[in-house]
Amino acid sequence: MDFAGVITTVLTSSDAPPGLLPAREQMALSLGWHIILACFGVAFPTMIYVVHRRGIVREDPVALGLAKRWAKVSAVLFAIGAVSGTVLSFEMGILWPGLMGKFGDVLGLPFAFEGLSFFVEAIFLGIYLYGWDRMPPRRHLMMLIPMAIAGVVGTFCVISVNAWMNNPTGFKLVDGEVTDVNPWRAMFNDGVYLQFAHMWFAAFMVVGFVVAGVYAAGMLRGRVDAHHRLGFTVPFVFATVAALVQPFIGHILGLRVGETQPSKLAAFELATATEQPAPLRLGGVLIDGKVHGAIDIPKIGSLIARNSFDKPVPGLDTVPSADRPPVNITHLAFQSMVGIGTLLAIVVVLFWLARWRGHDPLAKRWFLRGAVVAGPLAILAMEAGWIATEVGRQPWVVWGILRTEDAASQSAGLWWSYAAAVVVYVGMTIGAFVVLRSMARRWRAGDEDLPSPYGPGSATVDEAGAR
Amino acid sequence: MSLAVVVAIAMFAGIVLYALFGGADFGSGFFDLTAGGSERGGELRVLIDHSIGPVWEANHVWLIYILVIWWTGFPETFAAATTTLTLPLALALVGIVLRGASFAFRKYSATLAQARLFGAVFAGSSLITPFFLGAAAGAVASGRVPAEGNGDQLSSWMHPTSLFGGLIAVGTCAFLAGVFLTADAARSGHGSLSETLRIRTIGVGVVTGIVVFAALVPIKHDSPTLSDRLLGPAAPVIVVSALAGLATLILLYVRRFSQARLAAVVAVAAVVIGWGVAQYPWMLVDEVKISAAAGADATLAGLLVVVGLAGVIVVPALTYLFWLTQSERWTESHEPAG
Numbered sequence: 001m002d003f004a005g006v007i008t009t010v011l012t013s014s015d016a017p018p019g020l021l022p023a024r025e026q027m028a029l030s031l032g033w034h035i036i037l038a039c040f041g042v043a044f045p046t047m048i049y050v051v052h053r054r055g056i057v058r059e060d061p062v063a064l065g066l067a068k069r070w071a072k073v074s075a076v077l078f079a080i081g082a083v084s085g086t087v088l089s090f091e092m093g094i095l096w097p098g099l100m101g102k103f104g105d106v107l108g109l110p111f112a113f114e115g116l117s118f119f120v121e122a123i124f125l126g127i128y129l130y131g132w133d134r135m136p137p138r139r140h141l142m143m144l145i146p147m148a149i150a151g152v153v154g155t156f157c158v159i160s161v162n163a164w165m166n167n168p169t170g171f172k173l174v175d176g177e178v179t180d181v182n183p184w185r186a187m188f189n190d191g192v193y194l195q196f197a198h199m200w201f202a203a204f205m206v207v208g209f210v211v212a213g214v215y216a217a218g219m220l221r222g223r224v225d226a227h228h229r230l231g232f233t234v235p236f237v238f239a240t241v242a243a244l245v246q247p248f249i250g251h252i253l254g255l256r257v258g259e260t261q262p263s264k265l266a267a268f269e270l271a272t273a274t275e276q277p278a279p280l281r282l283g284g285v286l287i288d289g290k291v292h293g294a295i296d297i298p299k300i301g302s303l304i305a306r307n308s309f310d311k312p313v314p315g316l317d318t319v320p321s322a323d324r325p326p327v328n329i330t331h332l333a334f335q336s337m338v339g340i341g342t343l344l345a346i347v348v349v350l351f352w353l354a355r356w357r358g359h360d361p362l363a364k365r366w367f368l369r370g371a372v373v374a375g376p377l378a379i380l381a382m383e384a385g386w387i388a389t390e391v392g393r394q395p396w397v398v399w400g401i402l403r404t405e406d407a408a409s410q411s412a413g414l415w416w417s418y419a420a421a422v423v424v425y426v427g428m429t430i431g432a433f434v435v436l437r438s439m440a441r442r443w444r445a446g447d448e449d450l451p452s453p454y455g456p457g458s459a460t461v462d463e464a465g466a467r
Numbered sequence: 468m469s470l471a472v473v474v475a476i477a478m479f480a481g482i483v484l485y486a487l488f489g490g491a492d493f494g495s496g497f498f499d500l501t502a503g504g505s506e507r508g509g510e511l512r513v514l515i516d517h518s519i520g521p522v523w524e525a526n527h528v529w530l531i532y533i534l535v536i537w538w539t540g541f542p543e544t545f546a547a548a549t550t551t552l553t554l555p556l557a558l559a560l561v562g563i564v565l566r567g568a569s570f571a572f573r574k575y576s577a578t579l580a581q582a583r584l585f586g587a588v589f590a591g592s593s594l595i596t597p598f599f600l601g602a603a604a605g606a607v608a609s610g611r612v613p614a615e616g617n618g619d620q621l622s623s624w625m626h627p628t629s630l631f632g633g634l635i636a637v638g639t640c641a642f643l644a645g646v647f648l649t650a651d652a653a654r655s656g657h658g659s660l661s662e663t664l665r666i667r668t669i670g671v672g673v674v675t676g677i678v679v680f681a682a683l684v685p686i687k688h689d690s691p692t693l694s695d696r697l698l699g700p701a702a703p704v705i706v707v708s709a710l711a712g713l714a715t716l717i718l719l720y721v722r723r724f725s726q727a728r729l730a731a732v733v734a735v736a737a738v739v740i741g742w743g744v745a746q747y748p749w750m751l752v753d754e755v756k757i758s759a760a761a762g763a764d765a766t767l768a769g770l771l772v773v774v775g776l777a778g779v780i781v782v783p784a785l786t787y788l789f790w791l792t793q794s795e796r797w798t799e800s801h802e803p804a805g
Contacts, residue, residue, distance in 0.1 A: 104542025105762025
């Protein structure tokens with residue numbers, strides 16, 4: 001038996017198609033990787049707009065300098081975001097032919113609109129990056145606006161497809177055949193608005209905390225100046241608003257899950273049996289049907305999941321065993337997201353309270369350390385959120401309609417594809433890390449233009465910035 | 468004309484535009500690869516960076532446009548193609564990823580060694596992608612993608628039509644890029660570079676022209692349905708392609724670079740349109756016709772809304788981008804002639 005066959009036999013117990021496991025692994029890897037870059041595509045143009053506008057309107061060289069550097073960083077991040085987004089387009093067909101072949105004309109329309117917004121973003125990115133010193137400054141600044149709008153529309157469209165997978169609508173199934181397709185109804189399904197808001201704010205949390213964290217790290221190393229203060233403050237303000245709004249959106253979204261996807265909620269809450277009122281079960285794992293190591297807080301589970309102190313939370317026992325999601329991953333991922341999100345919300349409140357009381361948190365090393373960690377934590381929370389909602393939807397790819405195993409490719413050769421994807425993504429991560437780090441080093445050394453040597457003594461490339 | 472055919476034409480228009488814009492973009496990798504050592508090739512590599520830097524991401528979105536229309540408008544044939552042509556599509560995809568990432572990385576490399584590494588990956592993968600996309604097109608055009616999908620993973624694309632499809636794709640990409648780069652070099656005052664590129668492009672053009680027309684012979688045996696229509700309804704388009712190709716070579720020879728660009732675009736567009744005309748009315752040749760492949764009418768109508776919006780939003784924006792890159796203010800920022 002070949003490599004792919006052996007792995008498939010070892011890892012899959014049931015009679016699932018050989019492509020199921022590698023398809024799920026590859027999708028998780030490429031989506032989980034791309035979503036971080038997508039956040040930058042969505043939120044970064046708005047932040048660049050703020051500093052760039054300040055630079056022009058107030059003739060603030062510090063702000064303008066930040067805008068130029070952020071533009072160069074976005075050139076790298078958007079490039080790898082664009083190609084990793086293309087990967088997903090191909091994967092929809094290569095990994096999930098059973099989904100795309102059957103429901104392509106139901107779920108595809110938002111993708112087509114997403115294609116449009118990607119177009120707009122790519123065009124104006126090109127203009128913006130190469131427009132420095134080649135366009136009137138105010139018109140150049142305006143090029144960021146279509147990018148920011150495209151980010152909003154694009155997020156809505158992609159989330160629309162995911163929301164449709166959770167709330168399938170806009171079609172009828174008659175004897176297994178899809179009929180009465182209404183792609184607009186599918187696109188504007190009941191779940192899309194809240195899910196969109198949740199992801200949109202998540203993007204601002206991720207980018208806000210990551211970028212602020214970079215400047216917090218600089219200040220920790222003693223580089224406390226106007227550049228670092230502004231570079232910290234602008235993204236941190238965005239992150240603050242997002243981190244404070246997010247728990248409310250998340251809560252309403254959670255209430256909705258209780259109504260539309262009870263088995264997902266049961267897994268979130270680690271509710272093995274229906275309880276009334278249900279406790280909040282912190283941590284813990286399910287082994288052989290028994291919960292181990294959880295801390296129960298009475299009644300709070302009902303409050304969180306049902307907005308009431310005594311309503312029941314339906315347990316997994318109400319769901320046929322074949323329709324239950326993998327409980328432990330879903331539960332731990334969900335609580336990681338909620339826990340980190342709550343922590344970040346508390347941190348931003350403390351920061352602004354301290355500022356209001358006349359203290360300067362940026363002068364405190366413990367706060368700066370926390371701000372550095374907040375970036376990776378925000379990413380972790382978002383990834384955990386996606387794991388919770390995606391694994392929690394299992395065994396369905398389209399809730400109640402299509403099982404994941406029926407959507408997956410039949411090809412065991414996908415293990416090779418997955419292996420290649422791991423290599424390529426690791427390589428791309430290292431490449432991005434090396435290049436971004438070298439950019440930062442050269443900036444610190446006072447090298448603003450970042451000329452790239454294409455040959456010893458030959459001309460240099462210098463267009464994406466001041467000269 | 469049915470709704471399905473209109474959507475298929477809109478999708479095919481995307482293929483033609485991708486072949487032209489994406490093609491010129493990919494083809495620059497060929498010249499980057501053959502530019503010579505870092506000293507000798509530096510000037511050309513800088514030119515390539517200037518030429519495709521602002522536009523490569525936008526050019527690349529045509530592929531997304533094609534894919535989303537395909538899976539939304541003709542979902543079952545999309546699944547049939549991806550399950551059959553997994554290997555060439557995955558290889559094309561690896562090329563796209565490596566190319567885009569390393570192009571961006573190279574621009575901001577700190578050292579020459581890094582720039583060399585990323586540059587080599589960029590240039591190499593620029594050839595891989597068009598070859599495998601061309602091979603995949605050859606598989607569809609020669610009737611080797613079964614309607615129910617999961618066709619043979621190797622024999623579906625290891626045959627003369629796919630091989631020539633891949634070679635034609637690489638050749639036309641390099642030819643387009645050569646003509647555009649020659650014109651860009653001349654316009655920005657890089658006289659000697661423009662001369663070198665001019666000679667190379669004429670060479671690439673001659674070889675590509677020979678491959679395109681030599682391909683008709685094996686395709687005749689390998690893909691009868693396709694070749695019947697290639698030599699039938701598509702014949703005038705093929706003639707246009709030959710004439711425009713010849714005109715490009717002559718215009719290059721007499722150094723009329725602006726006109727040469729237009730002729731090259733016509734020549735390559737005609738090659739691709741020739742394939743489209745020859746493939747009509749099949750979505751998957753010999754397997755599924757466009758009308759039978761189409762999804763729900765409501766969705767096709769929705770797609771036409773998207774296509775219309777692309778016409779009023781994307782086309783003006785794209786025109787603005789290309790107008791800017793050709794404008795004096797953007798061109799004069801080039802390094803002075805060496």
